[in-house]
Amino acid sequence: MIPIDGQAMLTAADTRKAEARAIAAGVSADEMMARAGAAVGEQVRRLAAGAEVLVLCGPGNNGGDGYVAAAALRRAGLPVRVATFAPATTPQARAARERWGEEVEALAEALPAPILVDAIFGIGLSRALDEGVSGPLRRLMTAARLTIAVDVPSGVSTDDGVCLSDLPPANLTLAMGAVKPAHLLQPAAAQCGTVRFVDIGLEAPSRVRAAAAPVIEPPAASAHKYSRGMVAVVAGAMPGAGALAASAAARAGAGYVLLLGSATDRLPHAIVRRRFTAEALEDHRIGAVVIGPGLGRDERAEERLVGSLASGRPLVIDGDALRLMDDRRCAGAAILTPHAGEFDAMFGRGSGSKIDRTVAAAEGTGAVVVHKGPDTVIAAPDGRVIVHSGSSSWLSTAGTGDVLAGVIGARLAAGLEPMEAAVQGVWLHAEAARRAGAAFIADDLVDHLTLTA
Numbered sequence: 377m378i379p380i381d382g383q384a385m386l387t388a389a390d391t392r393k394a395e396a397r398a399i400a401a402g403v404s405a406d407e408m409m410a411r412a413g414a415a416v417g418e419q420v421r422r423l424a425a426g427a428e429v430l431v432l433c434g435p436g437n438n439g440g441d442g443y444v445a446a447a448a449l450r451r452a453g454l455p456v457r458v459a460t461f462a463p464a465t466t467p468q469a470r471a472a473r474e475r476w477g478e479e480v481e482a483l484a485e486a487l488p489a490p491i492l493v494d495a496i497f498g499i500g501l502s503r504a505l506d507e508g509v510s511g512p513l514r515r516l517m518t519a520a521r522l523t524i525a526v527d528v529p530s531g532v533s534t535d536d537g538v539c540l541s542d543l544p545p546a547n548l549t550l551a552m553g554a555v556k557p558a559h560l561l562q563p564a565a566a567q568c569g570t571v572r573f574v575d576i577g578l579e580a581p582s583r584v585r586a587a588a589a590p591v592i593e594p595p596a597a598s599a600h601k602y603s604r605g606m607v608a609v610v611a612g613a614m615p616g617a618g619a620l621a622a623s624a625a626a627r628a629g630a631g632y633v634l635l636l637g638s639a640t641d642r643l644p645h646a647i648v649r650r651r652f653t654a655e656a657l658e659d660h661r662i663g664a665v666v667i668g669p670g671l672g673r674d675e676r677a678e679e680r681l682v683g684s685l686a687s688g689r690p691l692v693i694d695g696d697a698l699r700l701m702d703d704r705r706c707a708g709a710a711i712l713t714p715h716a717g718e719f720d721a722m723f724g725r726g727s728g729s730k731i732d733r734t735v736a737a738a739e740g741t742g743a744v745v746v747h748k749g750p751d752t753v754i755a756a757p758d759g760r761v762i763v764h765s766g767s768s769s770w771l772s773t774a775g776t777g778d779v780l781a782g783v784i785g786a787r788l789a790a791g792l793e794p795m796e797a798a799v800q801g802v803w804l805h806a807e808a809a810r811r812a813g814a815a816f817i818a819d820d821l822v823d824h825l826t827l828t829a
């Protein structure tokens with residue numbers, strides 16, 4: 377099974393276009409479904425290990441994939457039953473239903489099986505499930521040992537990651553042909569369980585991709601502390617936050633970290649402390665300025681932000697500094713790292729998915745926008761997007777955003793372009809959380825940062 381890391385993401389409409397292109401290029405719709413259903417059948421066969429399978433089929437092509445998979449499982453000698461609540465409506469699904477040929481049970485009366493395949497709705501879901509569907513589905517999912525969703529779990533909205541129906545999560549979701557927003561955006565992503573990509577030969581040109589592990593080269597043989605990247609962290613009212621950002625920058629590969637403003641006692645000795653002056657930022661060797669963690673929002677914070685913006689150095693703007701930004705100031709930033717509250721305060725709640733809104737923010741500001749949360753959307757002004765999902769929920773603790781800002785600052789100072797720096801930073805931060813395990817504090821996260829895979 378193929379992990380989704382680095383895979384292209386398509387919306388429901390994009391998927392239909394890709395399917396239409398494949399059909400225009402000579403692959404019939406029946407052939408597409410035959411491939412999809414066969415691939416689902418093969419994965420289910422491996423996981424079922426001989427146990428009984430119940431395939432739930434809806435009226436559309438998601439159901440069609442289910443009928444094809446059921447027939448494949450039967451050919452493979454597995455005990456398999458099929459249940460539905462509605463006749464097949466598309467020509468391909470009707471043909472697949474006929475090829476199944478055997479009894480189709482009524483969903484409401486179907487008895488549970490240890491392996492459940494949810495092929496009720498895929499990208500065609502347009503509203504919440506009727507209780508006559510969600511009730512039996514909930515009952516059968518609860519009784520099953522393993523639920524495998526075909527394409528997306530029934531009840532989640534493909535393009536915005538909203539859960540339209542209250543159902544238990546699937547254990548595994550097979551993303552057919554391309555990753556969809558629902559596989560990456562919360563809360564739908566959590567409903568998917570583990571997501572694996574199924575290649576059905578669909579061309580998926582997309583500027584949006586799932587995050588993948590970065591390849592980080594060690595410093596060149598001739599490297600010195602300044603060539604490795606010099607990061608200046610501008611501290612403020614809450615020195616601990618600046619210290620976290622500075623420590624994280626140092627651990628994320630920076631060659632030299634300068635903390636400007638008041639520091640805490642426990643700052644590593646390797647970090648150079650200085651009073652904040654705008655002149656201190658004039659050092660041309662500074663490759664990134666991180667400003668915002670614990671900055672405060674008072675007059676002194678404002679002065680430091682103005683000084684940082686005037687320095688012309690690439691800026692990572694986080695936390696309090698985001699609250700002091702306006703359109704003109706954003707134009708001077710390389711990377712903005714708002715969480716949901718900061719994002720809404722800057723750009724409004726708007727419409728569309730988190731991906732759409734982040735793309736609009738990046739285009740509008742000209743900066744890379746890292747829209748943080750249980751799903752993090754990273755958008756560049758040129759339209760590239762990386763979505764990072766599935767990171768540790770223990771990250772929901774104070775100070776982890778300060779750490780992220782420092783890590784991104786280190787990658788930016790290392791010479792990466794802002795989008796790549798942000799993408800690497802988000803991955804490294806999530807990886808540190810994975811290594812830190814359960815109930816860490818932001819300081820622990822710094823200790824778990826590593827650049828090796």
Ligand SMILES: NC(=O)C1=CN([C@@H]2O[C@H](COP(=O)(O)OP(=O)(O)OC[C@H]3O[C@@H](n4cnc5c(N)ncnc54)[C@H](O)[C@@H]3O)[C@@H](O)[C@H]2O)[C@@H](O)CC1
Pocket residue numbers: 391392394395408409412413434435436437438439440441465466496497498499500501502503504505506526527528552553576578
């Ligand atoms: N588009 C593609 O490129 C491919 C699609 N395939 C499969 O086809 C699926 C999409 O098929 P469809 O477009 O037929 O969509 P679905 O099978 O997801 O469902 C569409 C049907 O459900 C009805 N419906 C929507 N919401 C409902 C609700 N809440 N209650 C009752 N009925 C509701 C619609 O009116 C329509 O009849 C994909 O998810 C995937 O599984 C694969 O077979 C192969 C390639």
Ligand SMILES: [K+]
Pocket residue numbers: 438494495496497498525526527528529530
């Ligand atoms: K499904």
